[in-house]
Amino acid sequence: MKKLGIIAGKGTLPVTIAEEAKKQGYKVVIIALDPVADSINGSADRIYRINVGKFGKLIDTLKKEGIKEVIMAGKVSKTLLYKNRTIIPDVRALKLLMKLPDRKDDTILSAITEELEKEGIYLLETAHLTKNLLIKEGVLTKRKPSKDEKRDIEFGFRIAKEIGRLDIGQTVVVKDRAVMAVEAIEGTDEAIKRGGQLAGKGAVVVKVGKPQQDMRFDVPVVGLETLKAMYSVGATVLAAEAGTTILVDKEESVSFANKHRISILGIKF
Template sequence: MTAGPEISATVGIIAGGGVLPFSVAEALRARGIAPFIFAVRGFCDPVRVTQFPHHWVALGQVGRLTRLIRSEGCRDIVFLGGMVRPALSDVRLDWGTVRAIPAIAAALRGGDDHLLTGVSRIFERHGFRVVGIGDVAPELLMPEGSLTRRVPDADALADIAKGRDLLRALGPFDVGQAVVVVDGHVVAVEDIEGTDALLARVARLREEKRIRAKAGRGVLVKTPKTSQDLRFDLPTLGPRTIDGIVAAGLAGIGTVAGHSLVAEADVMTAKADQAGLFVTGLPL
């Protein structure tokens, strides 16, 4: 792996939902780098964010956000956490946003990758450097090989290979990053609702007897999209993923090593071991 850029003394985390922004903030602290969280109202956890220096911002406050980032001395910023794509009517406009409306509107017309890349360019034009988790917290990237005691058997490896082939083919369409394959059959593909909803859908299919294979077979496969900007929206797994896999009756998960993120790895691995599942990092 090539060395990443030298990171500034304070890193700004533009934080949506989930645990990932806080996992990265803790990793930065452990490396002696100061995290500063810019918490997006309605998405970022209002309890956990109090553990870190932070400011609250609303969607659409580009001007306020850039001023705050600059005032806190953050050259490098990273976008983390889940967020629902907003309608323009839901965006609270400040003057900085008004000036950026043409760029924001153009970004909203594409898929998620197009949106994130477009938004990053707005901040880069203000002089900030947008970095990825691989730059600021590489220890959160999925390693190659199994994290769990259980490893995938031949049937699971065949399902993983099929899932990777499908995701590779779907990549140019910016559809999703995950698929469930059971005994060679593609049973569900991730859509705009995300991985948790994908696994819940598989659980319903099992309850409805639409999936005939017995529980404990089949895999969740997660990979980045073709030509994805790896600074943004890497496939992510954590303890909630394991809960979803258990409910869906699958054998485990395969995700690309070095190009996927693991949140709360110790908790996730313990849950997977307790449930007899595998979590494995796949070679690129």
């Protein structure tokens, strides 16, 4: 039987991938990263909860299970490196962190990928088994963006691509062709709330892949939680790059958006 490892952070995406993998005949082993991973009981053949700082233990567990291919899915915030005192890196994690030239997302995740490959463990694209989750070009909701919102989308797309190129974040909040917020270490939802509070009602949220996007890690993801954050501050449009951004909880997300007059669309420029 084919085996697949899933390194799981926060959110529903790890469970969705695990369920699809089992349908396709994989034996699924999930490494749920404490303290961020949500409950995933019953969605895999075997589940291990491992502290996010214990990189050596993670590798040893994958090797013990005979895992050669893994998928990373779910959010792991870098704020854990600075705020959470329960994250105590093991020797292998410390060695990895000490040799990094910086702590940008791509720098950290590329180094993790290289360490896994040294052990014969290869990282697959996040959507390797679930390409149907990648948002397609076009409007998904009943409400379409207005002419002004379309101008904000195009403006925001260019800005988001630039912050992606710099590996700062993937999301911008804009209104009237002005930037209200740029996503950084706090994550998408907090950036939306911050930008929406500054903009008032009618802000546009744009999320894109980086120009140098590696589809194996840090893939842009939106879903119901994104929309709830938008609704809390009166944001009216979620524009996500088609073919690069994963939309989780699609039915619930579209239903929520329709109920609250929010437009969701996949974009390409």
